[in-house]
Amino acid sequence: xxxxxxxxxxxxxxxxxxxxxxxxxxxxxxxxxxxxxxxxxxxxxxxxxxxxxxxxxxxxxxxxxxxxxxxxxxxxxxxxxxxxxxxxxxxxxxxxxxxxxxxxxxxxxxxxxxxxxxxxxxxxxxxxxxxxxxxxxxxxxxxxxxxxxxxxxxxxxxxxxxxxxxxxxxxxxxxxxxxxxxxxxxxxxxxxxxxxxxxxxxxxxxxxxxxxxxxxxxxxxxxxxxxxxxxxxxxxxxxxxxxxxxxxxxxxxxxxxxxxxxxx
Numbered sequence: 465x466x467x468x469x470x471x472x473x474x475x476x477x478x479x480x481x482x483x484x485x486x487x488x489x490x491x492x493x494x495x496x497x498x499x500x501x502x503x504x505x506x507x508x509x510x511x512x513x514x515x516x517x518x519x520x521x522x523x524x525x526x527x528x529x530x531x532x533x534x535x536x537x538x539x540x541x542x543x544x545x546x547x548x549x550x551x552x553x554x555x556x557x558x559x560x561x562x563x564x565x566x567x568x569x570x571x572x573x574x575x576x577x578x579x580x581x582x583x584x585x586x587x588x589x590x591x592x593x594x595x596x597x598x599x600x601x602x603x604x605x606x607x608x609x610x611x612x613x614x615x616x617x618x619x620x621x622x623x624x625x626x627x628x629x630x631x632x633x634x635x636x637x638x639x640x641x642x643x644x645x646x647x648x649x650x651x652x653x654x655x656x657x658x659x660x661x662x663x664x665x666x667x668x669x670x671x672x673x674x675x676x677x678x679x680x681x682x683x684x685x686x687x688x689x690x691x692x693x694x695x696x697x698x699x700x701x702x703x704x705x706x707x708x709x710x711x712x713x714x715x716x717x718x719x720x721x722x723x724x725x726x727x728x
Contacts, residue, residue: 470495474547480507484551490693499538525579546594548587550580556616576620597640632709641708648715649686683716
């Protein structure tokens with residue numbers, strides 16, 4: 465089966481590096497026109513140098529003004545938008561609830577939840593003009609499992625699932641699919657940084673944290689960024705057009721985060 469996104473016009477947030485970059489490149493390599501944003505200038509510069517065929521701009525998705533400019537630029541570059549991949553997210557603090565500051569809470573919710581709403585709000589009218597659309601919201605296994613010491617992040621990622629469910633019902637009659645993808649332990653730099661933060665907060669070594677995580681995954685394995693990108697590609701393709709309202713875990717069956725809350 466030849467899965468492709470030929471003719472689709474996609475916005476990918478936080479597309480300058482990591483999972484977002486792999487998603488953007490996978491969509492582009494399979495026929496889509498793609499426009500990305502990122503907050504990191506160095507990532508954007510490296511990305512633009514490597515992929516001149518993909519449009520890029522700096523934007524902070526927690527800012528409604530930045531998102532408005534992003535969609536103006538994307539629409540001007542591609543003539544419209546019919547795919548949105550809400551990938552931008554931050555890990556937030558690794559702390560006990562009583563130690564989390566107002567700013568840490570708000571900044572996590574601002575990027576991980578507000579940003580997805582701001583983008584969807586502007587993408588939908590463009591999809592209605594196109595007569596079709598696909599929205600993929602990147603959540604996390606933390607959105608379906610309790611995740612001790614990661615309260616802002618887990619709360620935000622569960623909110624993303626609620627956002628997805630409601631948008632799917634609202635937009636289905638208008639030929640727009642909406643799904644959430646829930647990665648587990650991803651074998652990338654961000655996954656490594658999260659483990660390092662968990663190790664520092666809990667007094668364990670990184671190897672001990674990794675062993676604990678893997679012991680809670682049925683397949684005893686993390687996942688690759690490309691696996692996530694391939695799933696997103698399918699959901700945004702013609703072949704995946706009737707998949708909607710789903711929260712799809714790609715995590716080798718991560719069972720629980722229990723036991724990750726030891727701090728002493």
